[in-house]
Amino acid sequence: MVRGEGFEPFRPESRFGFPNLEPLRDRSLSPAPLTWLGDPRVTAVMMIRADLMITKQGAFHPQSQRDITEQKRISSQIRCRSVLLTGKVALVTGASRGIGKGIALEMAREGADVVVNYARSDKKADDVTRDIQALGRRALSVKADVSNPRQVEAMRKRILREFDGVDILINNAGVHHHLKSWEIESAEWRQVIGVNLDGVFLCSKAFNKEMRARRWGRIINISSIVAFTGTDHEAHYGASKAAVLGLTKSLALELAGYNITVNAIAPGWIETDMTSGITPDEKKKALELVPLHRMGQPEDIAHVAVFLASEKASFITGQTIHVNGGEAML
Numbered sequence: 001m002v003r004g005e006g007f008e009p010f011r012p013e014s015r016f017g018f019p020n021l022e023p024l025r026d027r028s029l030s031p032a033p034l035t036w037l038g039d040p041r042v043t044a045v046m047m048i049r050a051d052l053m054i055t056k057q058g059a060f061h062p063q064s065q066r067d068i069t070e071q072k073r074i075s076s077q078i079r080c081r082s083v084l085l086t087g088k089v090a091l092v093t094g095a096s097r098g099i100g101k102g103i104a105l106e107m108a109r110e111g112a113d114v115v116v117n118y119a120r121s122d123k124k125a126d127d128v129t130r131d132i133q134a135l136g137r138r139a140l141s142v143k144a145d146v147s148n149p150r151q152v153e154a155m156r157k158r159i160l161r162e163f164d165g166v167d168i169l170i171n172n173a174g175v176h177h178h179l180k181s182w183e184i185e186s187a188e189w190r191q192v193i194g195v196n197l198d199g200v201f202l203c204s205k206a207f208n209k210e211m212r213a214r215r216w217g218r219i220i221n222i223s224s225i226v227a228f229t230g231t232d233h234e235a236h237y238g239a240s241k242a243a244v245l246g247l248t249k250s251l252a253l254e255l256a257g258y259n260i261t262v263n264a265i266a267p268g269w270i271e272t273d274m275t276s277g278i279t280p281d282e283k284k285k286a287l288e289l290v291p292l293h294r295m296g297q298p299e300d301i302a303h304v305a306v307f308l309a310s311e312k313a314s315f316i317t318g319q320t321i322h323v324n325g326g327e328a329m330l
Contacts, residue, residue, distance in 0.1 A: 102298025268324025
């Protein structure tokens with residue numbers, strides 16, 4: 001008979017011949033229904049079942065080769081689907097739509113509780129919050145303009161009432177205007193720099209306090225391909241995204257001693273609300289510049305963000321990850 005600490009004995013009458021996994025469920029994370037799938041002890045049980053079977057008499061016998069192959073395939077899928085961010089709290093700014101929404105949902109799928117920051121649409125933020133809760137994770141939506149220091153501090157206090165701080169900060173909020181440099185008014189320049197650059201600084205400053213105290217944290221800043229290539233319009237947007245890269249490197253050096261990594265992601269052309277206004281002809285011409293011949297999706301950025309937020313990226317800091325389909329190979 002196989003036994004282990006925390007396990008119940010194998011019971012022949014168990015459905016599918018598996019042990020009772022209920023004792024392994026982490027009830028502190030309820031109502032997440034599948035939390036136990038990421039538990040390595042459960043993976044070990046699944047691997048044992050891949051090679052052995054329990055008869056009605058309770059004796060172990062080799063399975064048929066077909067059964068063994070199928071069980072190994074299932075256990076391999078469970079092992080590969082281990083949850084990367086269990087027990088973490090992520091704040092995603094600008095999370096009511098587009099890339100921010102994609103990141104927020106993917107963080108939740110990987111086990112994180114998520115704070116959805118937004119600036120305008122209550123309905124869209126509520127929809128994302130409900131989607132996160134449907135994944136079995138805790139979610140909180142907080143309306144705040146990240147370029148406003150008072151609103152950022154109010155958001156921090158609101159989050160601290162629900163959680164013990166933020167483990168993962170995704171500085172994603174951004175604005176832009178399709179204008180030539182000579183068409184940009186001072187107010188428009190200040191707005192773009194305020195949200196895209198000041199917001200990264202203010203949120204990083206506000207939320208690294210608890211990270212430093214715990215000596216663990218992840219800050220991920222969303223930049224852009226135009227920080228490297230430039231753009232024939234939106235000079236204020238390009239300038240703000242390039243400045244984010246300098247800030248990323250400085251923060252990475254400052255916070256490395258606290259086991260906090262700071263990295264940037266530079267998306268290429270991603271299919272979001274911001275790119276929905278282009279004409280078919282403009283889209284065709286733009287895709288000619290992308291070797292992979294497709295637009296990126298928010299999930300393409302979200303997968304990279306999850307990796308950078310996980311322990312798998314613990315030796316990466318001060319870097320920029322390019323996700324652009326090969327449009328700029330830097």
